[in-house]
Amino acid sequence: MLIILAFFNWYLGTLSAEKKIIEMPNLITESITCLTQSATNNQKFTVFITDRPMAEKLLDTLCHTNAINRQYGLVEIRWSNNEQEISQYVGKGLADLALVKDNVMQAFATQTTHSYKIIAQYQDYAAYFVSLKEKPQLSKQYLWGKKLGLLDYPSSRSGHIVPKGLLNExxxxxxxxxxxxxxxxxxxRDLLASGKVDLISTFWQEQDIERFSLNYKTPLETKVSGSKWYLKMATENTDLLCDVQAALHQLSNEIHSQYYSQLNLSQFNCSPVDVKSQVNQHEK
Incomplete structure (x- = not known):
């Protein structure tokens, strides 16, 4: 009887555990999607970025463009700083539109193998060592034993490549x-402000003056290439190119970021004003 009762209790516990697993929500979201007006179209327009905050604004804008509504049934935006995912989506040409550094695209020769074109880019910037209590020195004696904050994805120039290069030198x-x-x-920045590290490697932005001193930053490299928007152009799909450029231009006006608001569009045979009005017509 005791054995039967123990088995029954184990069985009830198993059912309860399975129920909890089934009902547990997925709290880690790495992509968002929207349906276009072409309900019967099974083509998907895939966007790959490394910056999560811009995803929702960009998704809404892209889903209201004429070309995407005619040519695709679904828009998906994925974000990640994982090198393996970057190589999957960009290196293998899975992304129709991608925001990445040019060194990543050059590594995979994607402009040749997957017909990616640069349609917009952000301004070049400088990389700095920033400290909380003193001006960092670029010497072995100074840096030895210091607590340093870096980004954990090797494609970042200011947060990984440039400082690692200096340490190697x-x-x-x-x-x-x-x-x-x-x-x-x-x-x-949070690491540095909390005193958990002695210095960090990053770029400088205007609002940093509220937390850190201008006197306590030292340039590592004065001209770091800005991120670029690449569009896969297997065909001369000018309508798509112009509409995506208009969407990116609109994004730069809406996003609250000093860096991402400074966008330069590549010159093509587009009429930005007309294309922008087409984007807005869908919102009316």
């Missing part, structure tokens, strides 16, 4: 410092 191994890796530039 100075003959400083990673084990010679206490390096903390985080997911974003904002997380780097």
């Amino acid at each position: 100075l003959g400083i191994a990673e084990s010679d410092m206490q390096i903390t890796y985080v997911k974003s530039h904002e997380a780097l």
Whole structure:
């Protein structure tokens, strides 16, 4: 009887555990989608970015463009800083539109193999070591043993490539410092402000003056290439190109970021005003 009762209790516990697993919501979201007006079209327009905050604004704008509504049934925006995912979506040409650094595209020769074209780009910027209490020095003696905050994705120039290059030049191994890796530039700033690291490697923005001193930043590289928007152009799909450019232009006016608001559009045979009005017509 005791054995039967124990088995019955185990069985009830198993059912309860399975129910909890089934009902547990997925809290990690890495993509968002929207349906276009072409309900019977099974073509998907895929966007790949590394910056999560711009996803929702961009999705709404893209889903109201004429060309995408005619040519696609679904728009999906995915975001990630994972190198493996970047190589999947960009290196294998899975993304129709991608926001990445040019060194990533060059590594995969994507402009040749997948017909990606640069349709817009953000301004070049400088990379800095930023400290909370003193001006960082670019010497082996100064940096040895310091607590350094870096980004954990190797494609970031200001947050990973440039500082790692300097450490290599100075003959400083990673084990010679206490390096903390985080997911974003904002997380780097939080690390520094809380005193958890001695210095971080990042770019400088106007609002940083509210938390850090201008006297306590040291340039590592004065001209770092800005991120670029690449559109896959297997055909001369000018309508799509012009509508996507208009959507990116609208995004730059709406997003609250000093860096992402400074967008330069590549010159094509587009009429930005007319295309912008086409985007707005869908919203009326």
